[in-house]
Amino acid sequence: MQTQTLDAFQVIADPSRRQMLMMLSKDSMTINALAENFDMSRPAVSKHIKILYNAGFISITVIGRERHCVLKKDGFNELQDFINYFDKFWTKKLQKLQDILNNKLKK
Amino acid sequence: MQKEIKQTWHFNQLPQEVWEYLTKPELIEQWLMKTNFKPVKGYQFQFTFTAKPEAKYHGVVECEVLEIVPFSKLSYSWNGSTQDRSRKYNSIVTWTLVAKDNGTELQLSHDGFEVLEDILNHSNGWNSCLTKMEKLIKEL
Numbered sequence: 001m002q003t004q005t006l007d008a009f010q011v012i013a014d015p016s017r018r019q020m021l022m023m024l025s026k027d028s029m030t031i032n033a034l035a036e037n038f039d040m041s042r043p044a045v046s047k048h049i050k051i052l053y054n055a056g057f058i059s060i061t062v063i064g065r066e067r068h069c070v071l072k073k074d075g076f077n078e079l080q081d082f083i084n085y086f087d088k089f090w091t092k093k094l095q096k097l098q099d100i101l102n103n104k105l106k107k
Numbered sequence: 108m109q110k111e112i113k114q115t116w117h118f119n120q121l122p123q124e125v126w127e128y129l130t131k132p133e134l135i136e137q138w139l140m141k142t143n144f145k146p147v148k149g150y151q152f153q154f155t156f157t158a159k160p161e162a163k164y165h166g167v168v169e170c171e172v173l174e175i176v177p178f179s180k181l182s183y184s185w186n187g188s189t190q191d192r193s194r195k196y197n198s199i200v201t202w203t204l205v206a207k208d209n210g211t212e213l214q215l216s217h218d219g220f221e222v223l224e225d226i227l228n229h230s231n232g233w234n235s236c237l238t239k240m241e242k243l244i245k246e247l
Contacts, residue, residue: 009195009196082196082220083111083112083220085163085164086112086217087112087114090112090114090215090217091114093138093139094114094116094138094213094215096137096138097116097118097128097137097138097139098116098118100128100137100138101118101119101120101124101125101128102119104120105119105120
């Protein structure tokens with residue numbers, strides 16, 4: 001099955017996929033068990049799983065005849081980068097504000 | 108996993124003076140970005156900057172004033188996108204000013220990352236699982 005690769009933001013923009021990640025954050029689950037919780041066709045569930053897998057949010061392990069989904073760190077890292085970026089952004093800007101105000105006092 | 112940004116800065120000026128740097132476009136521009144901000148609740152404005160070609164985020168941030176309490180609190184939405192416009196994010200910036208030691212304590216909080224929040228909350232649980240696993244592996 002052809003599945004496009006989405007980035008972390010696009011991946012979690014979808015409510016069903018967010019729901020899947022939340023369920024998996026409690027425990028690993030088989031694809032079958034996961035599918036039971038969603039009112040959608042099995043191929044639709046598989047497609048979401050594939051997207052989560054491609055973006056590095058989950059890994060899939062085959063045990064016997066079952067495929068188990070487990071959360072994986074890679075997908076979350078991109079989101080963390082985003083927060084880090086803005087933390088640095090504000091530090092830089094506020095440092096500038098402080099410099100301006102300090103210089104004003106000297107005058 | 109961190110899901111919000113909180114910073115506290117101290118300035119030697121009184122809140123009234125620091126407030127001007129948060130609310131007057133010509134002063135905001137000096138340290139932050141160009142803007143057409145107006146201190147009016149519900150007012151929609153933008154921050155703009157010339158992004159370098161390799162920059163990660165697009166040079167326009169769409170905002171709306173959410174709350175304004177003169178000299179003490181200012182909050183606006185902060186909605187932007189990545190440079191290639193493929194990823195959009197919504198968030199909220201809140202400034203709180205507190206008079207302290209003849210100056211001002213300025214608190215910044217940047218949070219409410221809409222799409223992110225649920226996931227980041229849950230990834231905490233996930234992280235602790237990973238830490239536990241790490242520990243178990245070391246004990247082997």
